[in-house]
Amino acid sequence: MNSWIQQSVFYHIYPLGLCGAPLENDLNAEPVPRLKKLEPWIEHLKSLGVNALYIGPLFESTSHGYDTIDYCTVDRRLGTNDTFKELVEVLHENHIKVIVDGVFNHVGRDFPKFVDIKEKGQSSPYCSWFAGLNFNNRSPYNDNFSYDPWNGHYNLVKFNVHNPEVKNYIFDVIKFWKDEFKIDGIRLDAADCIDLNFLKELSQFCRGLDPDLFLLGEVIHGDYTRWANKESLDAVTNYECYKGLYSSHNDKNYFEIAYSLNRQFGDGGIYKDLPLYSFVDNHDVNRISSTLKNLKHLYPLHAILFTMPGVPSIYYGSEWAIEGMKTHNSDAPLRPELDLVQVLENSEHKDLAEFISELAEIRLNSKAIQKGSYKQVLVANQHYVFSRQYEDECIIVAVSVVESPISVDINLPVDGEKLINLLNKDESFDIKARKTKIEIPACGTLVMKVHK
DSSP, X not given: OOSSGGGOOEEEEOHHHHTTOOSSOOTTSOOOOGGGGGTTHHHHHHHHTOOEEEEOOOEEESSSSSSEEEEEEEOTTTOOHHHHHHHHHHHHHTTOEEEEEXXXXXXXXXXXXXXXXXXXXXXXXXXXXXTTOBTTSOOTTOOXXXXXXXXXXXXXXXXXXXXXXXXXXXXXXXXXXXXHHOOOEEEETTGGGSOHHHHHHHHHHHHHHOTTOEEEEOOXXXXXGGTBSTTSBSEEBOHHHHHHHHHHHHTTOTHHHHHHHHHHHSTTOTTTTOOOEEOSOOTTSOOHHHHOSOGGGHHHHHHHHHHSSSEEEEETTGGGTOOOOOOSSOOGGGSOOOOHHHHHHHXXXXXXXXXXXXXXXXXXXXXXXXXXXXXXXXXOSSEEEEEEEETTEEEEEEEEOOXXXXXXXEEOSSOOSEEEETTSTTOEEEOBTTEEEEEEXXXXXXXXXXXX
16 A cells, blocks of 8 residues: 555645636647646645645646546646646645546547547558447547547547557556656546556556555446455545435435445445545535535534545635536536635635644544544434544544534443543543543534543
């Protein structure tokens, strides 16, 4: 396992959105170094306790970034390769790791080797580079051939990763990224659509480049160990708990998230050894503040996110509870341009960012939260208590959606004299024979350490 990943708190930036890039790329335009807008954000990331940044997509594309044209050139709407290289250097100087989007399942229709097929037809040397190419049919774009698109989107053309030339091309791209930009990891877009044997080969290649290069797969459904295991990726996106986190609060039913966490990480848990990537929103789903029915629940929700097994991530702007819902035809509302000074001055939810910072600090100073065991202590519809334990450290987390303070009797998994509330160290609860009574604040959180 990577030496750094369990100690990480991630921040996720969709740069074309945050930096205010045009929705469509003018390939005749000069590069505009919009990535420089991110440098003032670094102090904000540090104030949140962030030490790893997932940023992407970055490379030259036609529109939204996932329709790649050139894997080795930073999108001109964001700047040049030097612009990104300088950003990574500053991030590294501030002890922040960087992972980028690896969009290797598909390319855009302006990808030069696909353009060659459009121009030359069957005489193109790249006909075997793309999946399902068939000159007996026409595509919806009226090409004189058809091909396999990603998820029905014909502007996204699937690679044929069984072709050794395609594999070597992708591996060369990864080596270029590592050498040129000194990246620390890759988030593999649509990993659940990519051939598993190819992912193994890619993983082996990356391990040869750098054993600490973090490989994260975007996986929506299924058994995560198909993609994340000793032979393949390090981790995948934990969409099961993404859903459980918000719906447990909306339904006032903590049994849902408790069931998922116990299934995944409890005794005999199926993902106990995987550092799954945990999140409450991202560039593809509605903002958490547009999903929750009660914004008071942002606090217990984030408390679980930062103390449950896995690696927590914050999507840019959601630390201030900004809203955003996708429309029928657009994800743009999820990916807004943000001015850091304006949002810092005008946010009505500065206290949420401060709370997240407190949670990050607790996490970064606790081996039990980073890599300890998970155990249910008490589960009820409207309150939930669990423990994280590593060696002689035990952390107890309690959350509630009740609109008033609630007293709860709990049995602890270890001996101790008192529970100290790490969110308010002046508060503690006495323990007798592994039993104690705690008071959880209204729609609130306790993160407590067992003092022995």
